[in-house]
Amino acid sequence: MPVDFPAVLNECDRVGTLSPMNDVLASMSAHRSVRRFTATPVPDDHIRRAVEAARMAATSSWIQAYALIQVTRASERERLVELTGGQPQVAEAGAFFAVCADVRRHQLVARQLDKPYVGNLETFLLATVDASLFAQNLVLAFESLGYGTCYIGGLRTRLPEVDRLLEIPDGVWPLFGLCVGEPDPEVPTATRPRLDADALWMKDRYLDDEAVLAGIEAHDTDAAAHYAARGLPGRNWSGGLWRKFKAPQREHLLEYYRGKGARFE
Numbered sequence: 082m083p084v085d086f087p088a089v090l091n092e093c094d095r096v097g098t099l100s101p102m103n104d105v106l107a108s109m110s111a112h113r114s115v116r117r118f119t120a121t122p123v124p125d126d127h128i129r130r131a132v133e134a135a136r137m138a139a140t141s142s143w144i145q146a147y148a149l150i151q152v153t154r155a156s157e158r159e160r161l162v163e164l165t166g167g168q169p170q171v172a173e174a175g176a177f178f179a180v181c182a183d184v185r186r187h188q189l190v191a192r193q194l195d196k197p198y199v200g201n202l203e204t205f206l207l208a209t210v211d212a213s214l215f216a217q218n219l220v221l222a223f224e225s226l227g228y229g230t231c232y233i234g235g236l237r238t239r240l241p242e243v244d245r246l247l248e249i250p251d252g253v254w255p256l257f258g259l260c261v262g263e264p265d266p267e268v269p270t271a272t273r274p275r276l277d278a279d280a281l282w283m284k285d286r287y288l289d290d291e292a293v294l295a296g297i298e299a300h301d302t303d304a305a306a307h308y309a310a311r312g313l314p315g316r317n318w319s320g321g322l323w324r325k326f327k328a329p330q331r332e333h334l335l336e337y338y339r340g341k342g343a344r345f346e
């Protein structure tokens with residue numbers, strides 16, 4: 082039965098003007114990436130608890146197409162700092178994981194049953210979406226336990242080398258890394274503003290360009306205030322966006338993922 086909406090209302094605690102707040106919404110709304118951690122490791126029983134909750138994420142047709150590889154060896158964590166483009170949090174966080182899309186399990190089952198296994202672009206998307214939903218559930222689980230997290234897309238920067246380091250088998254595709262740990266109390270963090278809900282929640286049809294641009298303008302105002310408060314006046318959100326997309330990124334990925342058995346037909 083759906084939750085009675087007023088039952089989850091906390092009268093004193095509100096986000097924005099309209100959204101009712103409960104513990105889950107409060108935790109989600111407080112998200113910020115953490116890049117500086119104490120040296121305290123994350124104990125296995127906390128990781129187990131987070132993984133046990135995160136694995137309940139919805140999964141396309143129940144296929145559960147993901148694997149989480151924790152990198153525990155200090156030397157490999159140090160090497161991964163380099164391979165991710167010099168991100169020290171990869172070694173410093175209490176725990177570091179490679180989040181992987183995983184169709185190997187399905188392939189093994191097919192092989193055992195002597196049945197065909199056919200992959201294509203849809204299979205790649207199924208596994209990528211499944212793994213991402215699992216990962217975000219995992220982030221929320223860790224954050225609910227008081228940990229800070231930071232996704233590491235930089236894991237794809239030198240992915241063939243990451244693959245060799247971690248001896249990733251065929252049918253398993255690392256998508257991104259995830260740092261988890263106790264936030265360093267000496268280093269303050271803040272939430273980064275996001276597009277207004279109305280800029281991305283549309284009814285029936287995609288917004289016209291004018292409305293999209295109005296949403297961007299409003300967001301730029303919030304982003305500019307965020308930057309200015311951190312000593313970076315004159316910056317906003319959209320002004321630097323083009324840099325991210327001015328040239329093709331990580332062009333080796335098609336060949337790499339194909340080499341691991343992914344198909345894009």
Ligand SMILES: Cc1cc2nc3c(=O)[nH]c(=O)nc-3n(C[C@H](O)[C@H](O)[C@H](O)COP(=O)(O)O)c2cc1C
Pocket residue numbers: 112113114115116168231232233234235236257271272273
């Ligand atoms: C898939 C993914 C990959 C990311 N990769 C990196 C990364 O390599 N290094 C990093 O410092 N932050 C990384 N981030 C964090 C984003 O920069 C961050 O989420 C974004 O700037 C918004 O900030 P917030 O998470 O503090 O709200 C990544 C986030 C996602 C979702």
